[in-house]
Amino acid sequence: MSASPLPVITVPIALDERSYDILIAPGLLDAASSWQGLPKAASALIVSNETVAPLYLERVRAQLGRHYARIETVVLPDGEQHKDWASLNAIIDKLLSTASDRKTVLVALGGGVIGDMTGFAAAIYMRGVPFVQVPTTLLSQVDSSVGGKTAINHPLGKNMVGAFYQPQRVIADLDTLDTLPPRELSAGLAEVIKYGPIADAAFLDWIEANLNALLARDKAALAYAVQRSCEIKAWVVGQDERESGIRAILNFGHTFGHAIETGMGYGEWLHGEAVGCGMVMAAELSVRLGPMPAEFAARMRRLIERAGLPVVGPKLGTERYLELMRVDKKAEGGEIRFVLIEAMGRAGMHSAPDALVAEVLDHCTA
């Protein structure tokens, strides 16, 4: 590899003894420095999927081989529909059948699904072993890198079983985004866009001005988008690691989005697509409940559409949407709680009359 023209950006995540660094740059997979100083152990286990493993597994194995005597691998089927007990068990079974001990380092090589499952396996194997995130999608670089949320899905709801568990390091190699299908690039942009309305009005302006560069995979633009997204998320999570308060604002668009994902069946819509469309709905609800002006919903819809994301939700029926949203983790005592925009760059949790939600669903589905 030639030397990278871009410097390695480090975003430190400060969580006391659970602190770690996010490294962001092209060329990180093959840079020895990316892999130095990880926890010592006799073995490491790389968890990847059938799409990502052929592209990057051997390169990661080569780097890890300098630090660990034994490198095991688990390659899972690709897709959100495999974020389940069976895949989790495959990781646990591999750990046990290779007599992996409580120092074994797990390495998640892939997107958010691989990261979530590997992190959860690391959280519960022998009550906790270290793990490293190597996110290879834009969505996982901007979203899963910060916050320590790990989980699997359940037929009755998304991310219903999981743990808060922090990685030892996140290695976000921007070159891995070159192989990302356009649909997944767009899905990642949904989470980037999210950080604007909830926390940083200037960042939303920047995204609007640089969306074409992002879609063209310009490395400098991607580096800044990943860095700023991680910084904002770290700022939010740092105030509320276990999601008892402000952290919930990161779920802007997610209450509607999760309903779409569960209602359609996992794997039909990408998570980022559902969130993109969910943000259109949440923006619409923010306008209808007040005090955001109608122009805000129109602006969000334009940007989300330009990013290549769906802006019209599936017709599941209002009752089905409401039922799905009532089992959302943010619901309490059966009352749905929405993250709504209160002013550009500021969000809060609100309930809304079912009739108003029905209006939004009517307006935003077809």
Add this chain to the structure above:
Amino acid sequence: MSASPLPVITVPIALDERSYDILIAPGLLDAASSWQGLPKAASALIVSNETVAPLYLERVRAQLGRHYARIETVVLPDGEQHKDWASLNAIIDKLLSTASDRKTVLVALGGGVIGDMTGFAAAIYMRGVPFVQVPTTLLSQVDSSVGGKTAINHPLGKNMVGAFYQPQRVIADLDTLDTLPPRELSAGLAEVIKYGPIADAAFLDWIEANLNALLARDKAALAYAVQRSCEIKAWVVGQDERESGIRAILNFGHTFGHAIETGMGYGEWLHGEAVGCGMVMAAELSVRLGPMPAEFAARMRRLIERAGLPVVGPKLGTERYLELMRVDKKAEGGEIRFVLIEAMGRAGMHSAPDALVAEVLDHCTA
């Protein structure tokens, strides 16, 4: 219920924001004060088993009914062999199918198996909901009440999947021990006895002097045994919540014991029986590795036998024992680590030559 002749003993467990109280006394199940001040929620879920539910479930439900609008129940089959993914899933499925939210309070009503599984379910459902332990066996009152260890078993090893997760409160009603089969009372005494050699020589003297009263289920004797065991465990865990150092001494007898349990198949020996026999082996190894005198092993063997516990292990074969102990969570890089007694009331982690372990196994199995 008439007023209890014994005062309610409270053992505070200080773990910063995860602090809680252990209540110890007869008559606690039906005392309104036992159930006051728990986290507010719309619903609670009682998890119990087929043996304990007919005895106590309705009484617990009646008390909880004063505080929670909806009380759900899951009754699992009884036994260590059911501490598995299937039972864990039954709890998770019940939570999801009743649309339980992230404030739902789980109540573990039963022994260590119910406590471990319910605690683990609470740790991972929606990444963590509150739970209350109502231990109904001596073993769970002295052992599971402190430390926050939750887990399920795996065909390849015991407690291999789990989490550190603290309850909101432990309600140890000594009257529930009246219905305990003698074999289970003895199994509980194994963990009580354990606290003597590892941490408190005077407590070992007290147990020897009061063993008959304990076997006769004298409430005052049981109250002190539970209190002192919880205090010692709290003192150890308080120094090392995540088991990176001193906490491992609580596993005195457990490396051999886990090998017996796994080797025989879960459910053949009770956990406390395996630990009792494992302590005989560990005492023997402490003597052979030095510096404990031979009298120590003989004393431990006499006391464990008087408590109604097995002192001779199954003939699994030395190689099988070693193989089983090498996958123990305390093993590192394939080396078995034993908790051995260094002086009466003090324990430490040691490795031992396979040949010496073989001698001990030869001496202690038949």
